[in-house]
Each structure stands twice: as structure tokens, then as C-alpha cells.
Amino acid sequence: MKLSRKVGKLVSREGYRRAWRRAQRSIFRLPFGPVMAGVDEKRLREIEKRHAGEKYADVDHWMRVNRERVQDLKLHRGRPQRVLDLGCGGGYFLFILKRFNHSVLGLDVDRVPLFSELLEVFGVARVVFEIKPFEPLPNLRQQFDWITAFSIGFDRSCDNVRWGVQEWDFLLRDLQRQLAPGGKIYLAVNPLPNGEYLTPEVRDFFASRGADVERERIFFRNGLRG
Numbered sequence: 001m002k003l004s005r006k007v008g009k010l011v012s013r014e015g016y017r018r019a020w021r022r023a024q025r026s027i028f029r030l031p032f033g034p035v036m037a038g039v040d041e042k043r044l045r046e047i048e049k050r051h052a053g054e055k056y057a058d059v060d061h062w063m064r065v066n067r068e069r070v071q072d073l074k075l076h077r078g079r080p081q082r083v084l085d086l087g088c089g090g091g092y093f094l095f096i097l098k099r100f101n102h103s104v105l106g107l108d109v110d111r112v113p114l115f116s117e118l119l120e121v122f123g124v125a126r127v128v129f130e131i132k133p134f135e136p137l138p139n140l141r142q143q144f145d146w147i148t149a150f151s152i153g154f155d156r157s158c159d160n161v162r163w164g165v166q167e168w169d170f171l172l173r174d175l176q177r178q179l180a181p182g183g184k185i186y187l188a189v190n191p192l193p194n195g196e197y198l199t200p201e202v203r204d205f206f207a208s209r210g211a212d213v214e215r216e217r218i219f220f221r222n223g224l225r226g
Contacts, residue, residue: 044059091126165205
């Protein structure tokens, strides 16, 4: 099969998946009214004003982004789950999950005052920890039904060198001990300088461990294989 036809099929498949997710969001809506009920809107607007210009300070925008994440993972439609979010930032994703009675925990560094302020307003718990290659996560004293990570930034060194198979293999094996039986892992990486999201070697590795890989999305629907 010619390369152009292979690429065309891949684009078509990804396009279909994205269109289907948009349709699902329209069918299974997630209104903001109940989500924001009882939140101190005044404090949120004060935080927005104080941190104006910072990437994650636009509360309305990042609420919409994370609403779509919750909808795409169907976490607004099922029973309560235990969710660990790696690199939780300001806690937008976990805050929405709390409104659906999920038990949530974030893990991230404590270097951005904006994030600490948002987490306090949202009432989201965070374990302060920096993910580094070949270093295990702390003992969180529980197992999780979901482990998520969005816009991943921990998979690169200070000189912007991305993780390879060995670094990812170590992290996945470490996450496996944090995962409850039947648990799921969802990861979303940032693009490489060339616009790609994963090297062929890393993509093949994720697939070999049972992941459904779609551009930046790496979804272990049925836990880890091998």
C-alpha cells in the first residue's frame, strides 16, 4: 500500500474518532451550572485578575477544556471512581470530577502560585512531587481506578530531550502498582518539535503494552499488558 493511502486511512480514522467524540459531547451534555454551584466566584475572578496573562488563569477557558476531557472519558456518566491526575496543575479536571462524587487526588510540583490558589478554591487535594525518570512515585496508600495525565511535561529533560522506551517502561511499571484491578490509564502528551507526538519506537512500545494510541492520546482501556 502506498504511503499516501496509509496516511489517508490514518487521518480518516482519527477524524472519525474526533467527530464521534464531539457527537457524544452533544448527546451527553455536561452543563456548567451544577458544576460551579457553591464555588466562590468572587475569589476565582480575583485570582484571574491577579494572574492575568498566565497560561492557566483563564478559568472559563480551562473549565471548557476540562469539561471536554471529562466527557470524552465518560467520567460524568458512570459510578464514582478513584482518580489520580499526574501533573494536575490548577485542578480543573479533578474539580469537575468531584462534582460527580469521584474520589480525586492530584500530584504535581509546587512552583506555580496560581495553581496553589486554584486548588484551594476548588478544594482539590494535591501531593507535592516531581516525576523524574527512573524514580518511583510516592506511596499514596491507595489504588486508583483511573490514572490520568494531560499536556504532559514531565517526559523531557531540562534540555528538552524526550523520554525513550526505558523511561516510559519504568513509569508504567510503577503506575501499575498504583492501579486497581481493572483500572485504566489515560495519557496525553505534548507535540515534539517536528509536530509529531511520539517517536515510532515509543508509539510501538505503548501499543505493545496494550494502549490505544491516537495522536497525543495514549489510552490503556484494560490496564497494562505484559
